[in-house]
Amino acid sequence: MNVSEMIELITEGIQDETWNDTYILNEINNTLIFVSGMVSLPGLISSATVSFLADDGTGIGDLPENFDHDLFEAWNTTYSQELTIRPSLKEMRRVYEGKRATTGRIWDVAVEEPYLHAVYVPDVDQDVLVRYYAAPATLLLSSDGPTYIPAHLHRLVIVDHVLSKLWKLKEQDDDGQSPNTNYHTQQFSAGLEQLRRRFIHAPKAQPVMTRRVQYF
Numbered sequence: 001m002n003v004s005e006m007i008e009l010i011t012e013g014i015q016d017e018t019w020n021d022t023y024i025l026n027e028i029n030n031t032l033i034f035v036s037g038m039v040s041l042p043g044l045i046s047s048a049t050v051s052f053l054a055d056d057g058t059g060i061g062d063l064p065e066n067f068d069h070d071l072f073e074a075w076n077t078t079y080s081q082e083l084t085i086r087p088s089l090k091e092m093r094r095v096y097e098g099k100r101a102t103t104g105r106i107w108d109v110a111v112e113e114p115y116l117h118a119v120y121v122p123d124v125d126q127d128v129l130v131r132y133y134a135a136p137a138t139l140l141l142s143s144d145g146p147t148y149i150p151a152h153l154h155r156l157v158i159v160d161h162v163l164s165k166l167w168k169l170k171e172q173d174d175d176g177q178s179p180n181t182n183y184h185t186q187q188f189s190a191g192l193e194q195l196r197r198r199f200i201h202a203p204k205a206q207p208v209m210t211r212r213v214q215y216f
Helices: 003-014 019-040 089-096 150-170 179-198
Strands: 045-051 060-062 067-076 084-086 107-113 115-118 126-134
Touching: 003 019, 003 150, 019 067, 019 150, 019 179, 045 060, 045 067, 067 084, 089 107, 089 115, 107 126, 115 126, 150 179
Parallel strands: 084 107
Antiparallel strands: 045 126, 060 115, 067 126, 107 115
């Protein structure tokens, strides 16, 4: 289903000229951002190289501009070494307490947007290949539908979500009665659950947490 077809279905479903095509298109794009943040969609997996410069002396690199969530793989391509991904910069600092200023080969990374932090601070220029989920590209009125969501779910996941939001605005003064809002919300929830089940085994971030040993 392309964007024009989605807008046509939404216009027919809401039966109100208050919202024009441009407004509805914006709601479609907002829906894609919302859904892609809730479900790991393999079609949005991307990769990029983050460069760490020795002369910079910080161990900080820029994440790709389209980074959205779940850094699930990182390789130091300079040394052909898979890296440990820490759950947070705070955790990585705790693990390497007192050693973060040490220079050498990069072993660990942690995301703190918009940056990727590394330990150790590189003693020579090093490149890290990262794999992650990218933010969905913005659709235009002339665009095809998003290929990372199966076509048979476009109506439930996209059209019904937009309709649920528009009907909520339309029914907000109806003494608490919102049958259309409830219907489209239920349809969207059913579609989202199908989407989750379809991609249940999609790669996800599995950051390593190092726990302190306690002796009794």
